[in-house]
Amino acid sequence: MVTVRWLLRTLLVFHLLHFSTSVDTITSTQSIKDGDLIVSIGKIFALGFFSPGNSMKRYVGIWYYQVSEPTIVWVANRDNPVNDTSGILSINTHGNLALFGSNETFPVWSTNIPVTSAKNTVAQLLDSGNLILLRNDTNKLLWQSFDYPTHTLLPFMKLGLNRRTGLNRELTAWKSADDPGTGNFSYRIDPTGFPQLSLYKGTTKWWRSGSWTGQRWSGVPEMTSNYIFNVTFVNNQDEASIVYAVTKPSVTTRMIVNESGFVQRFTWSNADRRWIGFWSAPKEQCDYYGHCGASSNCDPYHEDKFECTCLPGFEPKSPDEWYLRDGSGGCKRKREMSTCQKGEGFVKVARVKIPDTNVTRVEMSYDLKACEEECLKNCSCLGYTSAYGESKGGIGCLTYYGYLIDTRTYTNAGQDLYVRVDAAELALYAKKGSLRKKTILAIGIVSSVATILLLAFAYWLFRRKRADKARDAKNIEFSLTSSLTHFDDSISVKEPDGSRSNFDLPMFQLSTIVAATNNFSPDRKLGEGGFGSVYKVLSSGLLIS
Numbered sequence: 001m002v003t004v005r006w007l008l009r010t011l012l013v014f015h016l017l018h019f020s021t022s023v024d025t026i027t028s029t030q031s032i033k034d035g036d037l038i039v040s041i042g043k044i045f046a047l048g049f050f051s052p053g054n055s056m057k058r059y060v061g062i063w064y065y066q067v068s069e070p071t072i073v074w075v076a077n078r079d080n081p082v083n084d085t086s087g088i089l090s091i092n093t094h095g096n097l098a099l100f101g102s103n104e105t106f107p108v109w110s111t112n113i114p115v116t117s118a119k120n121t122v123a124q125l126l127d128s129g130n131l132i133l134l135r136n137d138t139n140k141l142l143w144q145s146f147d148y149p150t151h152t153l154l155p156f157m158k159l160g161l162n163r164r165t166g167l168n169r170e171l172t173a174w175k176s177a178d179d180p181g182t183g184n185f186s187y188r189i190d191p192t193g194f195p196q197l198s199l200y201k202g203t204t205k206w207w208r209s210g211s212w213t214g215q216r217w218s219g220v221p222e223m224t225s226n227y228i229f230n231v232t233f234v235n236n237q238d239e240a241s242i243v244y245a246v247t248k249p250s251v252t253t254r255m256i257v258n259e260s261g262f263v264q265r266f267t268w269s270n271a272d273r274r275w276i277g278f279w280s281a282p283k284e285q286c287d288y289y290g291h292c293g294a295s296s297n298c299d300p301y302h303e304d305k306f307e308c309t310c311l312p313g314f315e316p317k318s319p320d321e322w323y324l325r326d327g328s329g330g331c332k333r334k335r336e337m338s339t340c341q342k343g344e345g346f347v348k349v350a351r352v353k354i355p356d357t358n359v360t361r362v363e364m365s366y367d368l369k370a371c372e373e374e375c376l377k378n379c380s381c382l383g384y385t386s387a388y389g390e391s392k393g394g395i396g397c398l399t400y401y402g403y404l405i406d407t408r409t410y411t412n413a414g415q416d417l418y419v420r421v422d423a424a425e426l427a428l429y430a431k432k433g434s435l436r437k438k439t440i441l442a443i444g445i446v447s448s449v450a451t452i453l454l455l456a457f458a459y460w461l462f463r464r465k466r467a468d469k470a471r472d473a474k475n476i477e478f479s480l481t482s483s484l485t486h487f488d489d490s491i492s493v494k495e496p497d498g499s500r501s502n503f504d505l506p507m508f509q510l511s512t513i514v515a516a517t518n519n520f521s522p523d524r525k526l527g528e529g530g531f532g533s534v535y536k537v538l539s540s541g542l543l544i545s
């Protein structure tokens with residue numbers, strides 16, 4: 001069987017390489033029949049008829065002309081094969097490129113554009129692998145295969161949505177190696193909320209590449225610099241799209257969605273004469289969409305522990321399932337939080353692929369501080385994060401409504417997510433924080449002659465690398481709401497030599513301070529000093545005990 005396959009492949013290679021005509025165009029007077037080939041001008045790509053795998057059916061496709069392993073990058077009639085070798089590809093009387101089988105009046109496939117003139121319409125195969133249909137008198141582009149991808153994304157090809165026409169260029173897997181028909185897996189940009197690129201199985205999300213963080217997709221931590229690949233993401237009123245360009249023309253690379261539901265990138269090795277797997281996804285359990293259900297976080301680095309953890313303020317919906325290590329049911333609120341209550345705030349979950357952004361509201365002009373205020377204002381807001389969270393300081397604002405789903409932790413990548421919690425939970429995380437050797441210092445300064453008591457806090461957080469003692473809190477760093485979150489730097493105390501020092505100062509229970517300052521409410525803030533923010537407290541004497 002293997003040898004038969006090998007023989008077929010070899011024959012195919014022979015077939016592909018040695019049928020020759022040197023034209024790169026199809027015109028109204030020059031069509032191609034099964035067995036003919038057109039080749040792009042630089043002899044990079046070829047177009048002709050082929051039969052995939054063990055199939056005898058005939059398809060029109062595009063493949064690399066010089067790559068010795070037969071590699072189909074595009075298929076015209078993927079769902080309508082020609083059963084014999086009667087196929088003819090030609091410009092029909094309406095100016096469409098059409099594939100005819102034995103029925104000479106009804107094409108099995110056509111470019112299906114509005115009627116134009118056949119006389120001046122030509123189809124041309126370009127060195128990029130793009131098959132274009134254009135008017136040779138006006139040079140007007142009528143149709144291009146790059147707008148109708150099959151399972152392969154070639155360099156310079158655009159993936160994504162044209163918001164004006166509604167055209168969404170997506171990749172769709174083959175049914176099998178023997179059948180290039182439209183399979184169950186597709187990879188596309190969903191513009192709902194904040195645009196994301198996701199792999200779907202049928203209509204359900206399978207794996208999210210996630211939203212664009214400014215440099216890469218939030219679910220693809222491997223995507224680093226623009227070395228060799230020059231990636232351009234565009235999100236404006238006209239489109240939401242991505243283009244992977246290559247800066248070195250000698251690099252032959254392609255990305256595909258394969259029939260078993262993986263996105264793979266390959267590069268061609270001239271030396272080894274084979275495709276080298278460069279990258280693929282999904283990789284681990286935490287990558288699969290909603291592996292841990294709503295309101296939870298998937299942390300694959302939890303050693304000998306269950307990878308699912310509830311987000312701050314949440315607990316397992318079904319403790320039994322959770323105990324049995326099935327986290328798909330997700331988590332529920334420990335206490336109901338439907339109305340804005342006093343003392344609510346946010347707990348930071350660090351270094352994550354942010355939850356599904358299709359339920360977010362986007363404000364690109366907001367910074368993180370404004371974002372927090374926006375979220376705190378609306379009682380149904382569940383949390384917030386920066387839109388481009390990996391850019392320095394973060395750019396823009398995403399606020400979540402409805403649910404937080406498909407969050408996962410990374411070790412050296414990811415964005416910070418701020419989850420809304422009630423006052424009790426906030427105090428709990430404050431305690432956890434001290435458990436992990438985060439020291440919080442508070443300086444109370446009594447300074448007024450009147451009944452006003454002024455307080456200055458110096459907060460200083462330092463992190464010891466004794467992670468063993470604090471594994472529980474390893475990936476959930478907390479921070480307190482309002483001013484504190486954002487004055488981390490201003491409240492840390494630096495010695496002249498740059499080292500950080502401890503202060504011999506009175507210490508207060510954090511919850512006491514939270515209560516006294518009405519949760520660091522801005523209206524209780526008096527100003528900021530060298531040590532941090534200064535607050536008016538509710539009752540004098542409360543802190544002096």
Ligand SMILES: *[C@@H]1O[C@H](CO)[C@@H](O)[C@H](O)[C@H]1NC(C)=O
Binds near residue numbers: 027028118121122137
């Ligand atoms: C356009 O293509 C037609 C064939 O379809 C050809 O006869 C004609 O000469 C071409 N015109 C130009 C300007 O190239």
Ligand SMILES: *[C@@H]1O[C@H](CO)[C@@H](O)[C@H](O)[C@H]1NC(C)=O
Binds near residue numbers: 080101108
């Ligand atoms: C090929 O054969 C299948 C099944 O026998 C049939 O449904 C289909 O219409 C045929 N296609 C063409 C182009 O004749």
Ligand SMILES: *[C@@H]1O[C@H](CO)[C@@H](O)[C@H](O)[C@H]1NC(C)=O
Binds near residue numbers: 103104105106
């Ligand atoms: C071609 O296909 C059309 C539509 O399926 C059908 O009506 C017609 O009879 C077919 N012609 C031939 C010659 O098979």
Ligand SMILES: *[C@@H]1O[C@H](CO)[C@@H](O)[C@H](O)[C@H]1NC(C)=O
Binds near residue numbers: 174175176183184
């Ligand atoms: C696609 O999904 C359907 C329904 O789950 C299944 O019956 C079918 O076999 C799948 N097709 C392929 C090519 O995997």
Ligand SMILES: *[C@@H]1O[C@H](CO)[C@@H](O)[C@H](O)[C@H]1NC(C)=O
Binds near residue numbers: 232245246247
């Ligand atoms: C990368 O792509 C952008 C936009 O397409 C282009 O302006 C830039 O010149 C490219 N950079 C390189 C190194 O190719």
Ligand SMILES: *[C@@H]1O[C@H](CO)[C@@H](O)[C@H](O)[C@H]1NC(C)=O
Binds near residue numbers: 258261262
């Ligand atoms: C699809 O890609 C995955 C990951 O690279 C690989 O393990 C699998 O064998 C591929 N499936 C097919 C049918 O090529």
Ligand SMILES: *[C@@H]1O[C@H](CO)[C@@H](O)[C@H](O)[C@H]1NC(C)=O
Binds near residue numbers: 192204205358
């Ligand atoms: C967001 O995506 C999830 C998962 O695919 C889907 O169930 C939900 O309906 C989507 N919500 C919106 C508002 O598009």
Ligand SMILES: *[C@@H]1O[C@H](CO)[C@@H](O)[C@H](O)[C@H]1NC(C)=O
Binds near residue numbers: 378
């Ligand atoms: C809160 O946000 C939801 C979802 O975007 C919106 O429907 C609602 O009007 C907002 N409420 C207020 C008070 O802004």
